[in-house]
Amino acid sequence: MPHRRLGRVSPTPAPRDRPRRLRDTPAMRRLVSETRLDPADLVLPIFVREGAAAPLPIASMPGVVQHSLESLPGAVTDAAAAGLGGVMLFGVPEQRDARGSGATDPEGILNVATRVAADAADGALVVQTDLCLDEFTDHGHCGVLDMLGRVDNDATLERYQEMAIVQAASGSQLLGLSGMMDGQVAAVREALDGSGFSNTPILAYSAKYASAFYGPFRDAIESTLEGDRRTYQLDPGNRREGLREALIDIDEGADIVMVKPAGSYLDVLADISAASVVPVWAYQVSGEYAMIEAAAAHGWIDRKRAVIETVRGIRRAGADAVLTYWALELADWIRKGDLA
Template sequence: MPRVRPRRLRQSSALRRAVRETRLHPADLTLPLFVREGVEEAMPIGSMPGVVQHSLDSVRRAVTEAAEAGVGGVMLFGVPAERDARGSGATDPRGILNLATQVVREEAGDAIVVQTDLCLDEFTDHGHCGILDSDGRVDNDATLERYQAMALEQARAGSQLLGLSGMMDGQVAAVREALDEAGLVDTAILAYSAKYASALYGPFRDAVESTLQGDRRAYQLDPGNGREGVREAVIDIEEGADIVMVKPASFYLDVLADVAATSDVPVWAYQVSGEYSMIEAAAMHGWIDRRRAVIESVTAITRAGADGVLTYWATELAGWLNDGIDA
């Protein structure tokens, strides 16, 4: 008969809860939100069941609901009505993202961390994350100048945490320099350090009505590279990032664990649109238990080392956790 019986600690929900190594908390969750210019009500996104493009009115309600559930933050993405090669709407104080930031900050105050996506892809007519040169390639250094201008507008609009998602070399240092020179020293930077050129972004591109021509493999990370993701995070920390992130989450848990073991700043992960939609689609077909799959997926990301998780289930998951449903 075995003397060592690990099963003893699995015999009841109370025992399992008492010895659980990884625990989820609403404050560790961030809810991504899409705000579309020129709409009067929320518009469903076909490839992301349950997620919408918000109007300025509906985003107020979504942020209030998230804050009341104890969600830690909201990440805002803008969907403009017009786009051009330079992404001019990104630096327009009345552009949809900057306007939404003002609205949300006025609504939420400091009850929730208001975060903004700092990237040009939603605002350019070619859909790339930067300025194109005469050969149609993304010009890294010209793009940094645009990011600096975006950072100032977003910070002045009320963003507390800028999500640098463009994967340009030197973007953290450039944005930190611009913020500090403008006296915006308290505006924090979330660096999308290990952002991979993934197939899992498809539904997101529906959500922002992406006009992407080609792909982003020349600046996002190759899925086969793990050490490179750690290297990018280390560089961003050296340049002044306050938080670093791995994106996507589920397919890159090894990278997430390695970054977490290396970083001396908080490490977050983004459970991206494809991860969300795969679970939603399987659940709609009755192939998996939706709630259990949602909780398990976010638990796995946290267990791998994430201090925070961006997830489209943030408010719903927070509600379950508040009700004591955590497994």
């Protein structure tokens, strides 16, 4: 049987395009990075509990505490020393009622904490306050209720106006409107301008979704909520609605708009970032934090890499700044150049 002669195999042509050239060394990867992290782009949420004698750990958020008024100055100065852009304050009162009276009491925990934080910061970062009633109402909703137990949008706007004036007078440098009431930005802007606070900016939580990822936060503020907030927070299935809400808020005078949560809504964040003429922020919420901490505690993921990757992803999607409970630790890694 004649021997079959095998044909010669042509050599594989060399690739013309070699993107790997720009990934070859840590220095090269750093040089061509499209998304950079900076401590100034991070905001640290801080909880302050009325009557606390010392910081109290939050079980569902390992490493996060409810601060006392005595421990708060140290937390703020640490944030400033780390180069963070700001802190966002949340109050945890001892007493609550149907109207959230503590929210507008100048001696209420959030307003006292704001004065303490502003003194401690001394202009080194932006002291921000959560403007919402859920921390202060005995029913746990973000607004006042009507006779049928529904959240009364327009009556709530009046309470928000009162809160805005008290918070601004207490030294808040940025009001975080997180209640998701229709017309809240316009109402608060009118109240601020009419009370001599025309230079106080508004951060609108524009695309705040009715999410499962808020659970640990409700532990942190000891929420009394029964039921849900689906009549005023956005449906998780709606993308266009998030952009619509942001554009309405910008038109009403918002200085910054926000997407919350961040990780599950990167498409909404990208949409808003592409359309917005004001800064766009995102909140990496308590559930996002707790999931990574829990998985890392079991050894299932690399904690540090997961933290860096998630925050980078939020920034890559279009966030100009990120609220994250890892802000201090992440700032330390950034400062040390330890982001590999």
